[in-house]
Amino acid sequence: MKFFQAEAVVLKSRPHKEADRIITFFSREYGKLRAVSYGSARPTSRKRGAVQPFCRSRFYLVRGQEVHRIDQVELLERFPAIEQDLALFGVAAYLAELVDAFTGEEAPNPKLYDIFLRSLRLLGKAGAALLTRAFELRLLILTGFGPELGVCTLCRQTLPPGERIAFSPQTGGVLCPSCKGEGPTIEVGPGTLKALRHLAAGPFEQVLTVKVAPVIERELYAILAETVAFHLGYRPQALSFLDRLGS
Ligand SMILES: [Zn+2]
Known part of the structure; x- marks a missing residue:
């Protein structure tokens, strides 16, 4: 052909x-x-x-x-919203950098295409930070790096609900209290784990209506941006640009 x-x-x-x-x-x-x-x-x-x-x-x-x-x-x-707003342009550049970095040439991933396109359409309508986190999470799931949130990623023990839990980008998910001594972790609260589960399932357009507290938004950023950077082996350029813009 x-x-x-x-x-x-x-x-x-x-x-x-x-x-x-x-x-x-x-x-x-x-x-x-x-x-x-x-x-x-x-x-x-x-x-x-x-x-x-x-x-x-x-x-x-x-x-x-x-x-x-x-x-x-x-x-x-x-997408006129992207062309008219430097911060939104920065978000679009970040999403595009992730798609580029996490996919191989001529390896179809129509579900990821769909989420990418929907994200571009939602820019300027949904909150940029939450939309970015939802995209990072779906991208990780759709490329085989979805975070494990239910059982300890080292000993496979089920974790007690409702407590603050250690998350490890290196092992790709949560760690139980006895395993968490082995390497750098990010402490997150039950609300953040709940938000992650919520964003991972259900229609993507829910980012238009979901509201999360600033502390949860910060923890989502810590988990997802660090997990992305860990798998890439570097911090995405466009993310550093967004950090400087404060979005
Ligand atoms: Zn464990």
Whole structure:
């Protein structure tokens, strides 16, 4: 199959030679793809508007041995809230960086595509911090790194409900009192564990209505951002940018 098409959200774009760009995009059908867009760095290029970061577009592609080529591209959706607000742009950049880092090329993950797209649509409507935490959690679950919240991740003992509990990004979940001495942990309260379970299940759009106390929001940040950084082996650039903005 030489020609193929995909619906995708643009994750990033970088210059390639003088007038071209290499576009990385996350598609519903094929997962992450990379393709060269000839001429799209020129101001007069017709492709230019549809290959900007976070646009949702339909790509018409020619399969290549090393890199695919974008033959045509049609813009399907833009997210004006992201374009008009630096903090929201920062959140979108963070979500895109996570999708890029946690997925392999041509490994379809339509559920993650769906959550990514819904998150972009909710930016500016839902609280940015809670939306970001909900996205991190769903991303971890959908890429096989979902946190264990019910039993100790070392000895598998069921943990008593209603108490403050140690969470370890290294073991990927909670630790019982006798195991928690072995490595750095984050202490979280029962309300935070409840919020995590709630955000992991149910419709994603609940982030529009769920309210959490500031202390729970801070603990969610500690658990999820640290777990993401642990699996990546580095702190995402866009997250540091968001931290500086204070969101
Ligand atoms: Zn244990």
